Amino acid sequence: MKIRTITTGISLQSATETAKIKQAAEFNQQAQKIFTQQGYTVQTTRITTNSWEEYLAGLSPREIIKQIQAIEQLCQNLDVSFFNIGDTSQPANIALIADINQQTSLIFCSSKIADSETGINFENIQASAKLIQRISQETENGYGNFRFCTWANCQPGIPFFPTSYHRGQTAFAIGLECCDLVMQAFSQAENLQIAEIKLQEILETELQKIAAIAQTISGQFAIEYQGIDTSLAPSLDKNHSIVFAYEKLMHGKFGQSGTLAISGMLTRVLKSVSIKTCGYSGLMLPVCEDIGLATRANEQTYNITNLLLYSAVCGCGLDTVPIPGDITTDKLAAILTDLATLALKLNKPLSARLFPIPHKKAGEMTNFNSPYLVDCRIFAVD
Known part of the structure; x- marks a missing residue:
């Protein structure tokens, strides 16, 4: 088992609060x-913030991009490779993400299209669909959409x-890659x-072992520990693909009868x-991040x-799903609306990271x- 990420969250009031970013980087x-001293491989450390709409409020689009570029430069100086500027819920700001994406290289962000309090935001769905399409056209092989997703019903x-x-206050959470444990369990069953x-x-x-270490770290540095997102993050190692773990229990291949039952x-x-959990704590099925999922997609x-x-019975939605480059905005919006409907009906967090592939x-x-x-x-998209 590997630790996919140690993610520290900070709340900013302005983009000039560089001390908070430095402290988060040092803590990570x-x-x-x-964790490394305890024998664990930590693949990444990350920093995430409150919505950039809050700490960049009142600035012009040009100044917003300038401030975000300054944050990115600081991150590069601090050897921080993953920085998330949080979510946006305003259509004009959703549109601006295309420029942010194009003019940065390690900045991630998202848009909100639904939550249980306000329901589905159809205006944001349309803006997000247009954004996904634009990013795909303005970045090589549509890869810019790797750093953007849209979500429904997701909590901080x-x-x-x-x-x-x-x-809220500075806090950290753990994300895991533990498909090898699933393979171990299923191989014995x-x-x-x-x-x-x-x-x-x-x-x-x-x-329990990881949670105990995290609690110790929390006490040592006086930073809140939010828990472990127990989601089964994917693996590019064919020996640890979640798909091949499924197939230890199936009389067929992933996607055929039995897949839904195992997912549930x-x-x-x-x-x-029985540990403190956070985030999705479900099953991730990101097509282009797991060699088994990609193989069965082929x-x-x-x-x-x-x-x-x-x-509906497991995970996180539609993640790293490649789709035709000529998909219309209306079809993209329809997919996002289906996802938002499912998230609200089942009261669960779902997100979509879609990859329209230009000219394919x-x-x-x-x-x-x-x-x-x-x-x-x-x-194919019907």
Whole structure:
């Protein structure tokens, strides 16, 4: 098991509060050191903030971009590779994200399209659909959408990007990559029921260890510990793909009968561990971040509708899903509306990180030049 991220959240009142950013960076370095000394691999450390609409309020679009570029330069000086400026919920600001994205390289952000208090925001859905389309056209291979997502019903404290945003006092959370534990449990099981029991036992043991270290760090540095997002973050290692773990229990391939049942079981376990949890704490199925998901996408054993179905009983929505570059804004908006409807109906957090691939159609291969993504066939959109 690896620690995918230690994410520290800070609240800014202006972009000039560089001391808070420096303190968060220093804390992340110390926390990473402590976990490493305990034998864990920490893949990334990250910083996330409250909504940039709050600490950049009143500025012109040009000045907003200038201030965000200054934050990015500071991050580069501090060796911070992942910085999230939080969410936006104003259509004009959603449109501005395209320029922010184009003129930065390590800044992540998101837009809100629905929550349980205000319902679905159709204006934001249209603005987000236009933004996804524009980013795809203005960045190489549409890769800029890796740093943007739109979400429904997501709370602060999610350690995973781009959905992450923060409220309140400085705090940190842990995100894991533990598909290897799922593979271990499923390899020892004869059926779904035994797999659930074994996975529960393994996760309880391993997550308690991480939680204990995190609590110690919290006390040592007087920074609030928000918990572990138990979500099964994906792996580019074929030996630890969540898909191949599924198939230890199936009489077929991921996407075929039995996939929904395993997805539901995984979520039950992830939400029942007796530690402090935060964020999604569900099952992630990001197509281009897991070699097994990409492999089965190439074989067309599942589609976008399947992914939404699995989200009903498990995870995080539609993540790193490649779609045709000529998709219309209306079709993008329809997908986002479906996702928002599902999130509100089931009272769960869901997000969408969609990749329209310029000049390519369904069935063609993506061509990402990224250490974070694996190439696969582009999904059809009905």
